[in-house]
Amino acid sequence: MLEHITDLLLRKGYVLLNDDTEGILYRECEDCVRAITLSYASKEDDTDEYIAIQRKVQFMLSTRCGKKVQCLHIVLAENGMFQGSEQHLIDKLQNVWLIARDTGRLYVFEKQPVDFDNIRDDVESVLFHCVEHYKKEVALRFTPVNSFFVIVNALLLVIISIVYGDFFATHNSDNMLSMGAMSYATVMDGAWYQIITSFFLHFGFTHLMNNMILLAYTGCELERKIGSLAYFISYMCFGIVGNLASLWYYHGQGRQVVSAGASGAIYGVIGALFVLLLVRQIKTPNLSPKRFLIMIGITIYHGLTSVGVDNAAHIGGLIAGVIGGLLLSKISHYGKLE
Secondary structure, three states, rough: HHHHHHHHHOOOOOOEEOOOOOOOEEEEEEEEEEEEEEEOOOOOOOOHHHHHHHHHHHHHHHHHHOOEEEEEEEEEEEOOOOOHHHHHHHOOOOOOEEOOOOOOOOOOOOOOOOOOOOOOHHHHHHHHHHHHHHHHHOOOOHHHHHHHHHHHHHHHHHHHHHHHHOOHHHHHHHHHHOOOEEEEEHHOOOOOHHHHHHHOOOOOOOHHHHHHHHHHHHHHHHHHHHHHHHHHHHHHHHHHHHHHHHHHHHHHOOOOOOEEOOOOOOHHHHHHHHHHHHHHHEEEEEOOOHHHHHHHHHHHHHHOOOOOOOHHHHHHHHHHHHHHHHHHHHHHHHHOOO
């Protein structure tokens, strides 16, 4: 938001105080110089720092232009529930405007200037367009490859139900195994394709819906960040690694299980997306590394405390996703990806 306000001020004739200084702009008028500082709110009480900045700006501009200097501080807070530091600024200074990132609104409190250099309407217009753009960015937009995966998973459940003439046919392990689910014995007998086909099959409607809801969001986010081809390759690799981990673990335990489900690939998507967000330092109210870390912890805990969940595939896929995310971030750094 502050970048857009900076662009607005530059269009209105403001210039940066110094070429290497961001967030301090000024415009010389006939009888005075008007200066505006743009900054992010801090959890600490920065009142003294703002006063020092204002004095510095006034001294530099009055010396440079020989005119009286009027100063306005525009401070961007994360939300409209302003903390003690913002309230302290309002109480101690008489030239502060607050902006809430979550609402995109400009707040002008009592004793603060109702307008400054006739920019208020323009600033509020810029904020409105920023919020509209943000809503479009955070809205779930379906991407081609991930949508294809979701549709294939859903169609296969319907097809199996039609083939066996029973809506609950996918709850039967023998039915699922014959349609492409995975077991150690069949894979060792030559059905290597099950390592791939099994993560497009699900044991019932609830299993399918739980996975597809998570995939619809996380998969589209990752595909938008790395591109469709890279996402297709990554998803397939995450699913394969998750299934290989499942085969290795349950064979080592001496247990013969029939496995199916996209959760290994989905955990890989989550792991890769988490790493990309962390490396790129992306932070939004709906998408941040902290939120993804919490989600990973909750889903792993749910899997470990539930019966019939292939935790080996989950953890294997997650590890593959983290490694894949690191590789993707390196490739992206050198301009190979979007």
